Structures are given as C-alpha cells and as structure tokens.
Amino acid sequence: MTDAIKLEYTVCNDDFTRAGEASSDIKDKLKKMGVAPEIIRKVVIAMYEGEINMVIHANGGKITVTITTDKITMVLSDKGPGIENIELAMQEGYSTAPDNIRSLGFGAGMGLPNMKKYSDYMDVQTQLGTGTTVTMQVNL
C-alpha cells in the first residue's frame, strides 16, 4: 500500500435494521486487502458499536475510514445531542439509551467501553447540542 485509502459512509437516521452496513462493507474490503483476521475484528467491532451509537443517540452521521501502511483510522461524526458526561459514558454498564433500544439487544452501556477496548487509540470530542466526533485507530 503506497497511498492512503479513504472510504466514506453515511449512517442512516434512525434505521436500526440497516445499522452495521458500513462496518460490514469495511470488513469485506479489509479481507480483500489481506488484513489479518484479528485486526479486522478489532476494526469492525469498534466501528459497529459506533454505528449503533449513532443510530440510537444521534440520528445517524458520517464515518470516514482511512487506511495507511501502519494503521486504520475511523472518524465517526454526528450532529446529535452530544455526551453530557463522558466519564460516566465510558463506564461499563452506564447507558442513557431508551428501553426500546434495550429490547433490540443494545443499550447495555457497553458501546463506548467496547470501542475503547478494541481500538489502540480513541479520542472523543463532544459538545452538548452540537454533536460528537469519535476518532479511533487500530494499528496494523
């Protein structure tokens, strides 16, 4: 790989059925590039949790994935309500998701902790009423 590869995705507003399509596409692309399965798993789990979060909390958003020789960078940005207390949101089990989301299998308060767990670097920039941008990197 000589040049960086950049991929962009739009995560649909409130369409829970389609959540995960971007992560699924990345999985196929990384596989075709010959990236190691354990690296692919880290990338797609982190990104999938992010996608789910965008659908649950932020009316969708945009994801940019950049692949270079040494790392995969995912930038997930939304214009949602922002995260009020990032320290609490990073705690396993803390969730502000509504009950109907729990009945769909999410909202266990594991989203952000899982994203941190599977990425080698994570940064969250958030502003109430403006939106959130999560940057995650997985080293190759």
Add this chain to the structure above:
Amino acid sequence: MTVNDIKELLNANVLCCEDYLSNVVHTACGSDMMSDVLAFVKDQSVLITGLCNPQVIRTAEMMDITCIVFVRGKIPDSTTIDLAIERNIPVLSTSRKMFEACGILYSKGLSGGKEN
C-alpha cells in the same frame, strides 16, 4: 463439536446455510444483549440467543461467529434470514429454552471461552 452436532443435540431446525453444517465450533456464548456478545471475542463460537432481529446477524458477522441458535422456537423474519444467507452464517432454531440449550451444549463439552 460441529454445527450439525449442535443441531442434533438441540433437536433444532436449520433455517439457512445447510452447506456449513460441518463447520467446527469450539466455544459458546448465550445472551440477548448484543453489546455483551461484542465485549468478548471467542474463537469459532456459537451464539445462542432469544433476540430475533437483523442485528443478531450483524453482531455474529463482526465477531466471526460460526453459527447462531435461536431458542424458544423463535423464527426470525426474512430480512434477518436473508442477511444470514448473504454472510454465510448458519441459523438454527430450537424449542429449548436458553438455559436448557446452554446446559446441553456445556455438558457436551462446549466452553464459554477465555476472557480477554
């Protein structure tokens, strides 16, 4: 243990991807919360769940899960099955309850895998 062994042990119906019944399963995960499933990577795992929506297939896809078993006789809708076919993940349905299904597979040697 193979997917076919799970089918026999749980007296389950195969809803799709019959071609993959000989795939080998080493570990199991029983949960209705997909984020809990996503928290622990296991190797060649079966996902046993009572949750019935397309995100179960997505979760299995991201985790490289070998096979999915829906308990309590649940049959997912066609969107969910179509997604499983697209991602080549065999889906089974058993009338066993979650606790029973997990107990049967555990007693036959499937483990919960290591925490990571």
